[in-house]
Amino acid sequence: MLKEFSYKQFGNIEFSMKAFEENTFTSIADHIKILLIPKKAIIQVDFQEFKMETDALLFINPKVIIKPCETINGQLIYFNRDFYCIEIHDQEVACDGILYNNVFEIPFIALDENQSRDIQSIIQEIKSEMNNEDANTEEMLRILLKLIILKSTRIWKQQHQLSENTQHNDVQFLRKFSKLVEQHYKTHHSVADYAELLFVTPKNLSKKISLISKSTPNDIIKDRIILESKRLLAHTKMTVKEIAYSLNYEDDAYFIRFFTKHTGLSPVSFRKQF
Template identity: 30%
Template sequence: MAKHQIPTYTICRLAADEAVQKELIAERFPHYLDTHQHLHFPHRHSFYHLVFFTKGAGKQSIDFVSFPVQPGQIYFMVPGQVHGWDFDGEMDGYIINFSDTFFHTLLQNTQYIDQFYFFNGQAAESVLQLPVNIQTEITALFEKILAEVQQNNDHMMDMIRTLLLQIFILVNRVQVTTIRQKQVPQHNYLLLRNFQQLIEKNYTQLKLPKEYAALLYITPNHLNALCKDVLDKSAGEIIRDRILLEAKRLLTNADMSIMDIAYQLNFADNSYFSKFFKKYAGATPEDFRKQFDHTYNK
């Protein structure tokens, strides 16, 4: 049994500036690291989180997937993901945390940022190495955001919102260019995105590809071919991956029993859940929890 419950941080808990603490944190990354040294341990965010590295090395983990850190890298996280880092040497860059309602006062479509590929909650699609020419433009936008925070001018928050949207659009263009180079039709990616969003909303109840295919008004064979073509995985694997990820997240909570987790994920019984987890994670739920606890306490 794990000894600790993985912490979940809110913007209010991390912010020093009361004027913006409910909606935004924007800082140079070294200052953020110095202020929040405990964040290298695995933790969750209740907010959106992005970091742009201009200097540094080491590694970070997002939802139990490890990524090497290098200059020119930007990563994006959505609320609820598990995160930790182990940096090597001097770090530099920018960090922005913003609430899930941050853009609601500016944009009529409250789901607007969901369109960006890097905000889909998939770790592999949320860490990008930016081209050198884009890095310069992105750096300038981060500097403008920091200047807005420091100057506290009229309409500061709306100016920051528009600057952040510029960052999102520029990075999304990089991702779209990569997609086009793979010569996969754009509408296939949009369909896959809709599939992933449906999984996010329904993975505890709907576990069969044919159920999602019906919601997308396509055949199960079409859905499976789409997933194979774009992600080199079957539709069933993508659904199972999301269930497995949530199981791992829940297992970091020391207050939940294996039986409670099985119930929350809508498994028929504890035994079926344990067999599922061992088959696809390569370890029993108990062993995974012990290994996480060992890593967390070393």
Template identity: 35%
Template sequence: MLSIRTIGNEVQTQDNEFYQIFLLRDPMEMTVDFTNYKTAPYSLLCLSPYQHLSWLKGPLTTGWQLLFHGDFYCIEYHKKEVACNGLLFNNIYLQPHVNLGKETYLEIEQLVRKMEKELKVGLEFSDAVVKAYLQLILALSSQVKKHQINLHEIPQQEDIGEGRIFQQLLEANFMREKSVNFYAQHFNLSIDAFSKKIKKQLGKAPSIFIQDRIILESKKLLHLTYQSIKEIAVQLNFDDEHYFSRYFKKNVGISPSEFRSKVGISIAAK
């Protein structure tokens, strides 16, 4: 399932079960999962199901919104993007938006117009054509974002900084270690000093990164596996499934069972 909307000054808070892509011609300010972001002109914003989005301000005069279920588009691409920290979706260490530049923005805008036309026609192979356009949009956007990341990467491996080391530690330990103190001890820092250092380097406190990584993994397991909620709670080292359910609902807004029923289990998991 995919739908396309034009958007203007009426945009409001978004929070639903679909993947969302916003094509934003004008600069915007928004909050995604309670972190503030600013986009440049000609940007693309990508959101996963039940990410919290609030528009703050910006002279939004024109743009597009694509909403689609995760199983709608290319399964291999979707499986890769959901299963780990992808370039566009679900990356807790990167901004959720990418500055496309005017040329790529207009190219993608033309693809969206073609998608909209194909959806209205509704011929036998229209779904396949729309999926191909969507995959091309994701590929073009990923290419731009990857190039921008490469321009800002630190070449000296021995000087990667506490932020990069923290990311590596978190990826290796988040299922077992949920306290900031565990990671602070690795650097021989107090929790306060460590939190200030990570927030300065990465833009968010380590407690938020830990929370986001656990929620990301929870969503992946709920969406891409047939494990029971109890099994997922055990895998993520929660004391019991009730504690896990409360934790998930507090941070996502709905229970794990509701998330699974609305987002669905991808056929890629079979």
């Protein structure tokens, strides 16, 4: 189901292997997505495979590559930036919020039974609303979408023990670091670069990041570079030298050593897998 309001698009489809094999997802590759995944489903996200221990939500920006492996009755909500990201004044629940620009982890939100029923109820309201054609339909869909993001942001904070009002600044700092890495990983490769952008010392940056992640800032930056390398190797025809240059490595031999050290495979060997 798809609704279009001028340049604004909003839709809902089933997330399943059948839909994937029919290339249903190709037309929405550039959309922002929310995925409700049922318990025991198996899904591949950016070359990693996960089996869901509970019902879960996943927030997906257009760069993330997803594939259902063993998934039945998954629900995928998708929308473009014209539909929702105009609300940039709401930093936490906009498309630059922590759920969409999260370099610390793949942002699964595990749901207990009550939370899952709550989210499924909202999705049912979305489906009902998409059958309406009145003047309020667009705004109702936006409100329901925002409700899912608000509830999920609250759950994420609780699960990461960052829900207290006194920790608001910590959440904003983490969000800002995540956004900066997403913006600059191609050109800024050192912890000192990001510490300078955030007006803190590298030591203080590491302390802040430890609130949420066992990885160091250096690991997070390098992992983001590796992820982009994998995406370009698997889904483009760029040469290894071109990929190295696009990531600001002038010496492609150094880039090959860097990639091989972090993945256990050379870039060429990794590409052959796909």
